[in-house]
Amino acid sequence: MNTFQNTLAFAQAQDNADPLRAFRDEFHLPQHDGRPAIYFTGNSLGLQPKAAANALKQELDDWARFGVEGHFRAKHPWVSYHEELTASTARLVGTQEEEVVVMNQLTSNLHFLLVSFFRPNGKRKIILTEQRPFPSDTYAFASQIAFHGGNPDVDLVEVQPRVGEHLLRTEDILAKINELGDELALVCFGGVNFYTGQAFDMEAITEAAHSVGAIAGFDLAHAAGNLKLELHDWNADFACWCSYKYLNSGPGSVAGAFVHQRHLGPRPTQGLPTQKRTLRHGVPQGPENGDPAEVYLGKGLPLFAGWWGHDKQERFKMDRIFKPMPTAEAWQVSNAPVLSMAVHRVALEQFDRAGMDRLRAKSEQLTGYLKFILDTVAKETKTNLEVITPKDPAQRGCQLSVLAHGKGRGLFDALTARGVIADWREPNVIRLAPVPMYNSFEDVFRFGSILQDTLQGA
Ligand SMILES: *Cc1c(COP(=O)(O)O)cnc(C)c1O
Numbered sequence: 202m203n204t205f206q207n208t209l210a211f212a213q214a215q216d217n218a219d220p221l222r223a224f225r226d227e228f229h230l231p232q233h234d235g236r237p238a239i240y241f242t243g244n245s246l247g248l249q250p251k252a253a254a255n256a257l258k259q260e261l262d263d264w265a266r267f268g269v270e271g272h273f274r275a276k277h278p279w280v281s282y283h284e285e286l287t288a289s290t291a292r293l294v295g296t297q298e299e300e301v302v303v304m305n306q307l308t309s310n311l312h313f314l315l316v317s318f319f320r321p322n323g324k325r326k327i328i329l330t331e332q333r334p335f336p337s338d339t340y341a342f343a344s345q346i347a348f349h350g351g352n353p354d355v356d357l358v359e360v361q362p363r364v365g366e367h368l369l370r371t372e373d374i375l376a377k378i379n380e381l382g383d384e385l386a387l388v389c390f391g392g393v394n395f396y397t398g399q400a401f402d403m404e405a406i407t408e409a410a411h412s413v414g415a416i417a418g419f420d421l422a423h424a425a426g427n428l429k430l431e432l433h434d435w436n437a438d439f440a441c442w443c444s445y446k447y448l449n450s451g452p453g454s455v456a457g458a459f460v461h462q463r464h465l466g467p468r469p470t471q472g473l474p475t476q477k478r479t480l481r482h483g484v485p486q487g488p489e490n491g492d493p494a495e496v497y498l499g500k501g502l503p504l505f506a507g508w509w510g511h512d513k514q515e516r517f518k519m520d521r522i523f524k525p526m527p528t529a530e531a532w533q534v535s536n537a538p539v540l541s542m543a544v545h546r547v548a549l550e551q552f553d554r555a556g557m558d559r560l561r562a563k564s565e566q567l568t569g570y571l572k573f574i575l576d577t578v579a580k581e582t583k584t585n586l587e588v589i590t591p592k593d594p595a596q597r598g599c600q601l602s603v604l605a606h607g608k609g610r611g612l613f614d615a616l617t618a619r620g621v622i623a624d625w626r627e628p629n630v631i632r633l634a635p636v637p638m639y640n641s642f643e644d645v646f647r648f649g650s651i652l653q654d655t656l657q658g659a
Contacts, residue, residue: 205573212646215570221555221563221637227251228449228639233620239648241623243636244395244423244600247449252547260543277546281513282537283530289549290457293448293557294421294440295431299528300459303444303545304509305535307422307456308337310441313532314458315345317502318416318439319387325414326351327381329388331369332359335395338420342389367589371402378409385415392424392440396626398590398600400428404435411436422446425457426552426638427598429561432459439464447636448552450545455538458529464502466527507534555638563637565594570642571601571635574649582656584608589630600634602626608656615655621648 205211216222228248230237240248263275272280286303294301304310319328326349328342343353360369360377378388388410393400403419410417419440424430426447432440440459444450508516510531512524525531552560572588579586587604591597605612609629616623616631624632635645 205570207574207577207646207649209643209646212570212642215566215642219563219642221559222641224551224555225639225641227551230639231622236620237644239621239644239651240640241621241633241635241644241648243449243638243640244427244446244632244634245624246445246452247426247447247548247636248639249451250449250544250547250551252550253451253544256543256547257540260539277543279537279539282539282542283533286542286546286549289553293430293549293552294425294442294457294459295429295435296433296459297462299465300433300462301457302529302533303455303457303542304533304537305456305458306453307420307441307443308341310456310458310532311338311341311420312345313505313534314418314439314441314460315341315387317460317464317504317532318418319345319349320503321346321349321351321356321386324384325386327356327358327385327387329358329360329377329381329385329415331374331390331394331401332361333394333396334359334391335420335422338389338391367397368399368591369401371405374401374406375409378406378413378415381415382413385410385413387416387418389418389420392419392421392430393427393598393600395423396602396630396632398423398597398602398632400424400591400596400598403437404431407435407437423598423600426557426560427564427600429557433461437461444541444545444548447638448545449548449638451541454541455545458532460529460532465529466525466531504532505534506531509533509536551638560637564599564635567635567637567640567642567645568597568599568601569594571633571645571648574645575601575603575652578649578653578656582653584656598634599636600632603631603633604629605631612655616651619651619655621651 227250229251230248231240232238259276263271267274272278277285283303287298287301290301290303291298328346330342342357346353346356360374362369378385388406390401390406392403407417416438418438421440421442423446425442438461441456443456444454445452506523510525510533512526515524575586575588585606587606588601589604590601610625613625613631626632
């Protein structure tokens, strides 16, 4: 553990000793008054890798040159483009390769996975989530519950912090899971809560959910590229994440999904096309006497199917019966969005080179330094800057959420005017996310002096 100092010399010495320092030059840094702004919003939109432009240009050029034949003749053939992302993705989130697929966008993936993993049955119908999940997740959970005929006011439960506390205690989460017991269908938490920055113990939550017969899924929007993840070993059932926050893949870029090995095929529908079929209205049907749910959804987990989830050896036979891939690709509905995947590919390649272990080690130092700077400035300016994010580095990612009592929005606007790009969340939190891939210790130091000047009215 370093003994931190609030000096430029200290910050620069840390940067010089940082094995990842060269990555900063691989990004476009937004400018303010002729120098790089202090960009602490990689938790909202990661910066652009300089290599993104060429990667995109490659696909545009191949499209111009080959037209439809680019599916096979492009430098990175489009027909299998998503497969080029699989190995890096599996390393990033700690899974087997067959367990992950890059597709769609985050909330869409959450819905597709809920179709498979939230199947309320009798009294087992509750979804348990954290206090104040990201609104899109709340809408997804509530609409899925309503879709199944349930009442979100009753069936969507949030674990609440104790009175006077901001964070959830793991023991309280586990107790709630046990209390709900056989009424619990699904526990679905963020890996890191977007508002408080609290990282949850996904392994313990999964184990508790399974012990009462419930499914455990995670929204990793604020965890992918931020925490070291071991989804396979933690035994989570499913997870999804976006690529435009810590994964630097551009606004609205393509998202990821994980389905644990034990839920993957092979399914009994395989081989069905050779079974006897009948014609109805001139259209070949599934096998005679087959249960339509089994024939068209597969035995085991149902899913909403599309052609890119169909067995790739037979995809272009255009058979009427869905024959799912034996991997997480079974959940893929549409063909790959190559333009956003091109950027995602170069961004993932950076994560491969940097490695989550080194990123995480730097992140703990960098965020530790930010905490030290905030505490120092608070003391010197006699301001109450309350960091609600956990103090224990194991229970947070890079983000710190600050309650500036009585100063909130005004302070935030003043910082923005001085070149600090941070983020304001209602009702009263400033979120600061120094990202180990491209932020520096000097960024944190400069932030501290700007904060101090601002608070002192300089
Ligand atoms: C950012 C974020 C989203 C956004 O969803 P999109 O579908 O990518 O627009 C959803 N959930 C969480 C937890 C997020 O942090």
